[in-house]
């Protein structure tokens with residue numbers, strides 16, 4: 479299919495789906511545990527995310543330089559690279575925060591992310607975890623997850639309507655997954671740094687994202703918290719696609735289990751890709767890490 483046709487198709491589909499979503503929101507209730515999705519990615523070909531030849535310039539400096547990357551459905555991909563390599567910029571592009579100068583970014587085989595706004599990208603099923611946790615400190619763990627379930631527009635609804643049993647079950651499930659089951663009524667502001675990170679991941683999970691982007695998720699965590707986070711990510715693999723940026727190589731080793739691909743970014747493009755042991759032995763990789 480030509481790029482023009484693809485764009486035309488995406489636009490037509492988007493407009494159609496927006497009309498459908500508007501119809502939906504006036505009537506019946508949202509399906510349990512997820513936001514109403516106006517944009518449904520098509521994963522039939524097994525590709526979750528595809529960046530092709532993406533370039534981002536800041537005053538002539540190329541933060542991303544013809545970056546191409548493909549993430550399969552259900553894959554857990556670790557991305558490493560020295561400071562300034564463009565890792566966060568890459569996430570900014572995927573989530574619509576930064577617009578590239580050139581290249582294409584698609585979600586599934588049908589959604590052109592460069593045509594969508596940030597909120598539409600989130601609705602399409604891409605969740606992002608920033609380094610600093612942003613939970614509602616005054617609310618309990620349970621209430622934070624409850625709000626995440628209802629979505630921002632549903633805050634008032636969340637306060638006034640009792641949860642259905644299945645929604646409660648979903649919150650319990652996520653609390654168990656994120657090691658917060660015994661903290662349900664605790665005020666989020668009183669949690670440890672690691673627990674806040676888990677709560678924020680839990681809040682993302684309440685939206686049932688297809689793709690999760692996690693930028694330095696274990697920074698500032700204790701060794702034990704880091705290990706539990708690795709277990710959490712491994713339990714999410716397969717059900718979601720995960721892109722994890724991390725500097726902590728022990729953690730990268732844990733989540734890639736000696737058999738998954740690690741991508742090394744440097745100066746805005748892929749420098750190396752392969753098993754962690756292989757990229758760590760790659761002279762070019764050693765050089766960029768030593769040279770920083």
Ligand SMILES: Nc1ncnc2c1ncn2[C@@H]1O[C@H](COP(=O)(O)OP(=O)(O)OP(=O)(O)O)[C@@H](O)[C@H]1O
Nearest residue numbers: 536537540541559560561562563564565566567568
């Ligand atoms: N908004 C911006 N304006 C100008 N330069 C920027 C902007 N955002 C990022 N950069 C530059 O782009 C380059 C890539 O930055 P980015 O934050 O993506 O790197 P990173 O790989 O995430 O690094 P780190 O490991 O330190 O988080 C850096 O040189 C950075 O200074």
Ligand SMILES: [Mg+2]
Nearest residue numbers: 565566567693
């Ligand atoms: Mg960064």
